[in-house]
Each structure stands twice: as structure tokens, then as C-alpha cells.
Ligand SMILES: Nc1ncnc2c1ncn2[C@@H]1O[C@H](COP(=O)(O)OP(=O)(O)OP(=O)(O)O)[C@@H](O)[C@H]1O
């Protein structure tokens with residue numbers, strides 16, 4: 001039986017934005033995946049501290065953002081496990097639970113250079129295929145077996161959205177309308 005090909009887009013999603021949706025859809029189409037699951041972290045595994053709003057808000061916004069795409073899903077393993085969200089721990093758990101699934105872990109092209117800093121990277125590359133999101137004009141290289149996809153650059157980030165929101169600047173169309181409505185309704189990121 002053919003294994004199911006599932007993409008995972010891991011991140012903090014603080015908040016989710018169009019850049020995330022664009023790369024998930026491109027990975028789905030270019031690699032002919034069956035599904036892409038968004039994987040929100042509980043605590044980002046970086047050495048430097050990264051603040052994020054409560055997980056239930058980040059998850060609620062993700063649900064609103066993906067609800068119209070039947071091939072997008074949510075993977076809540078890291079939220080349920082709590083603690084630091086090391087990808088190795090997550091993939092070990094998911095592979096054990098779903099042995100009939102082949103996982104593709106989607107990461108921004110800039111992050112590929114830092115893969116050697118990831119927790120148990122040598123073991124992790126046995127569990128997933130990394131998908132590097134590259135810009136059309138650049139060449140992609142890595143000592144690790146990364147499968148590259150080319151996606152037009154859309155330079156939005158969650159930090160930019162948080163900054164704009166807190167300073168009353170425009171963010172419409174940088175993220176889905178429903179997510180922006182949720183942010184305003186719950187007065188997140190300094191909105192009122
Ligand atoms: N505009 C974008 N284009 C391509 N990849 C992106 C973009 N924004 C985020 N990503 C990738 O999506 C994944 C999850 O990102 P994350 O949730 O940390 O969002 P972020 O916008 O990078 O957040 P922050 O600005 O808070 O650091 C990462 O692999 C990141 O590289």
C-alpha cells in the first residue's frame with residue numbers, strides 16, 4: 001500500500017499569515033502531498049527566548065486560517081505534549097503513531113543553514129524529508145538531504161504583523177480577514 005505523504009509546517013504562528021498559507025499550498029502542489037498539517041509549537045526550541053501569546057489563541061487563529069482548504073489540517077502534538085517543542089521528539093512520536101505516513105517537514109530557506117544546530121539532527125533526518133522553501137532567484141545548497149521548492153517571495157512575517165498592529169499600522173491582506181477579526185475581537189497584540 002502506498003504511504004500517505006503528509007507535509008508538516010512547524011512554527012509559532014504568532015499569528016499565522018499569508019506567507020505560511022502560500023508555502024503550505026506550494027509544497028502540497030509541487031511535491032504532490034496528500035495533506036499539509038500545521039504544527040504549532042508549545043515552546044519554540046531555540047536557545048534565544050521567543051515570546052508568544054497563549055497556545056489556544058494561536059490554535060484558534062490557525063483553525064480560522066485553514067478552514068476553507070480541505071487538504072490543510074492541524075497537528076497538535078506539540079501543544080498537547082507541552083514543554084520545549086523539539087522536532088525530533090515530535091517526529092519520533094508521530095512516526096510511532098502513524099507508521100504508514102511519510103512526513104515532509106517544511107522550513108523557510110534561511111533556516112536550512114541552521115539545521116546542524118537542531119536537536120538530534122542526525123536522527124531527525126532519518127525520520128523526515130526536509131523541504132526547503134527557496135526563492136526563485138537563489139540557489140539552494142545544504143549538506144543535508146533537503147528537497148527544495150521554489151516559491152515567489154512574500155516577505156511578511158508574524159513579527160511585522162505584531163509590530164504593525166501594536167502601532168496601529170495596516171495589516172489587512174497580510175493575513176486572512178478572519179484571523180484579523182479574531183485578533184481585534186480578543187484585543188491581541190496591543191489592539192483595542
Ligand atoms: N513570508 C514567508 N515566506 C516563506 N517562509 C516563511 C514566511 N514566514 C514564515 N515562514 C516560515 O514558516 C515557518 C513558521 O514560521 P513562524 O511561525 O516562526 O513565522 P514567522 O513569520 O517567521 O514568525 P516571527 O516573525 O515571529 O519569527 C518557518 O519555517 C518560517 O521560515
Ligand SMILES: O=C(O)c1ccc[n+]([C@@H]2O[C@H](COP(=O)([O-])O)[C@@H](O)[C@H]2O)c1
Pocket residue numbers: 009010011012013039041044045046085086087088107111117118119
Ligand atoms: O528541534 C529543534 O532543535 C528545532 C530548532 C529550530 C526550529 N525547529 C522547528 O522548526 C519550525 C520552525 O521554527 P521557527 O522558529 O522558525 O518557527 C518549528 O516547528 C520549530 O519547532 C526545531
